[in-house]
Amino acid sequence: MSGNAPSRSVSEKFKFMKALDGRTLLHALSFQAPKIRLLRSLLIEGSPAMQVLDFAVLPEPEYDLPIFCANFFTTASLSIVVLDLNPLHDVVIQKDYKDKYYRKLLPLGQKYVELLPWGDKLTSESLRFFSPIVIWTKFSTDHHKHQVLYSAFKDYFEAWLELLEQAIKENDESLIHQNREAQHKYLTWRAEKDPGHPLLKRLVGESLAREVVRQFLFEGVDSLGVKSFLDYFPEYRCDDGTINQKRSVIGKSYGVRPWNDNGEFIGNDPT
Ligand code: BLA
Numbered sequence: 001m002s003g004n005a006p007s008r009s010v011s012e013k014f015k016f017m018k019a020l021d022g023r024t025l026l027h028a029l030s031f032q033a034p035k036i037r038l039l040r041s042l043l044i045e046g047s048p049a050m051q052v053l054d055f056a057v058l059p060e061p062e063y064d065l066p067i068f069c070a071n072f073f074t075t076a077s078l079s080i081v082v083l084d085l086n087p088l089h090d091v092v093i094q095k096d097y098k099d100k101y102y103r104k105l106l107p108l109g110q111k112y113v114e115l116l117p118w119g120d121k122l123t124s125e126s127l128r129f130f131s132p133i134v135i136w137t138k139f140s141t142d143h144h145k146h147q148v149l150y151s152a153f154k155d156y157f158e159a160w161l162e163l164l165e166q167a168i169k170e171n172d173e174s175l176i177h178q179n180r181e182a183q184h185k186y187l188t189w190r191a192e193k194d195p196g197h198p199l200l201k202r203l204v205g206e207s208l209a210r211e212v213v214r215q216f217l218f219e220g221v222d223s224l225g226v227k228s229f230l231d232y233f234p235e236y237r238c239d240d241g242t243i244n245q246k247r248s249v250i251g252k253s254y255g256v257r258p259w260n261d262n263g264e265f266i267g268n269d270p271t
Contacts, residue, residue, distance in 0.1 A: 014216045019203040023047050026204065028216055035060055035164055037183075038219055042212070044203070049076040049141075054196065054217065057160070058187075061180035061224070063167045064088050066101055066131065068160045070153055073196070079141045081116070083152055084134040085160050088182045091131055092265045101163065102132050106263050108159055109133030113257070115148050121252040123195070125233075129186060132263035184225030185232045191218040192229045193247050 014028040024046035031039045037060045044052035057068040066085035073080040085105070091098040112135055119138035130136065135152055139145050170176050191213050201209040214221055230237050236244045258267020 014212055017204055017208070017212075019046070020205060021046075021203070024050070024203055026212075028212075030216070030219075035063055035065075035167060035169075037061070040216060040219070042217060046203075050074070052196065052199075056217075058183060058220065059088075059164070059167070061176050061183060062169045062171075063164075064097070064170065064175070064179050065163055065167050066160065067183070067186060068157065070156070071196075072149070074141055074146075077141055079137075079139050079145065079149075080119070081135060081137045081139075081149060082130075083149070083156055084131055084136075085156065085163075086129050086134075086186065087131045088179060088186070090128065092128075098132065098263065102263055105133050105159055106261070108155060109135075109259075109263075110261065111155070112148075112152050116145075116152060118257040121255045123193075123248040124250040124253045125189075125193070125248055127254060127258065127267070129189065132259040132265070134259075181225055181227070183220065184227065187218040187221040187224065188227070188229050188232055191221040192243065194218075195247065 014026075017026040017028075018024070019026065024044060027043045027045070029041045029043075033039065037058050039057045041053065041055040044050070046052075051072075051074050053070060053072045055068075055070040059065040059067070066087050069082060069084050069086045071082040085101070087097065087101070089097040091102065109132060116135050116137040116139075119136045122136060133156075135156075170179070194213070194217075197209065197213065200212065203209070204212065229243055235249050238244050254267050256267075258265060260266050
């Protein structure tokens with residue numbers, strides 16, 4: 001590459017990618033806006049009938065807003081879904097944070113509890129990034145369910161946009177720091193352990209997958225903070241100081257929804 005060629009922006013570089021199979025297409029979009037540090041979406045159109053939407057909106061650190069997260073993986077037979085306003089701060093310990101954002105949204109969560117039921121056991125560590133209204137579901141792919149999911153997506157996104165509109169900028173430096181670090185911890189978790197990584201590696205190869213993950217999907221992981229994965233999640237440290245490659249050190253748990261109708265966590269014991 002010539003020395004004075006303009007460097008391509010991140011979104012340009014990942015805008016359209018063709019997978020190693022020569023057929024699957026990956027399409028990336030990203031935006032910034034007032035109050036929004038990063039809105040990004042990765043759409044994967046594979047064959048036969050494999051589709052992925054990984055859509056997230058990450059606020060500026062001056063706002064303690066939840067992170068909007070829509071994660072849909074579907075094949076001809078199976079759909080795996082996470083749809084949530086992922087809490088920025090702990091909603092089990094920090095009751096004031098939970099009440100601030102989720103108390104009013106509990107009826108919205110209730111609306112989909114039966115239509116999109118709890119998707120059985122999952123990586124236990126994921127639970128701390130989920131809110132009392134999380135939709136975590138797995139189902140045999142069918143058109144009707146996809147319509148319900150689309151309706152849930154619209155409802156959840158509208159609810160999040162309303163929170164965004166009402167959000168007031170924080171001026172206290174120490175609170176802004178806490179927000180920034182919480183977002184960095186979230187990005188650090190997902191950049192290392194997101195369940196989609198193995199498939200992404202198979203599709204585009206290890207090196208491009210790593211770039212997509214660190215520079216696009218979870219952009220900010222290398223700039224918002226200096227702590228490492230093991231600083232945040234020391235339980236993953238192996239004897240030789242490396243990161244345990246297992247996705248979970250606890251294993252899978254929470255076979256039933258661990259939140260009650262009042263949004264209280266009732267799954268203290270991950271078994
Ligand atoms: C599976 N994706 C899953 C599962 C969850 C999530 C909970 C079930 C497996 C498990 O228990 O871990 C999603 N987990 C999340 C999210 C958070 C979390 C959103 O902790 C947020 C904190 N998914 C993608 C992309 C691909 C993808 C880009 O986002 C593919 C390129 C695929 N997700 C994917 C696949 C599975 C999956 C293939 C099944 C893999 C498995 O169960 O091992």
